[in-house]
């Protein structure tokens with residue numbers, strides 16, 4: 001009991017000013033892992049971002065205490081590191097093309113469970129892993145929960161593109177769909193952000209007062225030569241868990 005209290009206290013002190021947001025991420029992640037990773041679950045997709053860190057914590061804890069035997073498939077270099085650092089079993093899609101359940105974060109989730117992903121630049125591998133998963137479960141804090149895309153997330157829709165084509169691709173996106181497609185710049189490195197796959201990211205800032213058919217937009221974006229993938233995840237999420245500021249977890253089916 002005392003030990004649990006000290007662990008909780010340490011977590012609160014460590015979280016500092018971000019306490020409530022981090023706690024919201026943690027409770028969503030823990031609930032999702034507890035509800036979706038069962039003793040018979042064999043292959044788990046591990047998403048990317050700050051919320052997934054809590055999911056991996058919980059998974060590692062359960063592997064230790066319950067002896068779960070799961071193989072983890074990463075969606076990014078960050079996810080791979082998390083798996084290794086937590087002594088979980090690392091797998092790949094060559095050997096495990098069928099994933100029982102993938103757990104990932106999101107930048108925004110609308111009322112139809114359409115997602116914006118790729119704020120951390122990992123959208124391509126995230127979409128591949130999600131597409132191989134029987135169940136795709138989203139974990140997020142309350143700031144990601146919205147009715148309509150663009151209501152909460154103001155950084156645009158990430159679009160991964162082949163570097164040599166980014167100028168004409170940007171021009172085409174802006175001509176066909178309006179808004180502005182901004183080349184994402186790196187932090188702590190001069191020049192553009194380069195993804196784990198060696199590509200660039202255009203963040204498409206759309207007019208959020210308009211209503212879009214996201215399935216159609218996604219397909220049309222993918223038709224542009226040089227667009228590798230979009231951060232629009234349409235009809236993919238099984239369920240979303242949002243950690244709320246009052247300590248509850250909101251579930252969206």
Ligand SMILES: O=C(CO)[C@H](O)[C@H](O)COP(=O)(O)O
Pocket residue numbers: 047048049050051052104105106107116117118119120121122123126
């Ligand atoms: O799509 C992603 C990375 O490409 C992340 O899942 C998304 O950005 C959410 O991250 P966080 O959990 O840090 O809010």
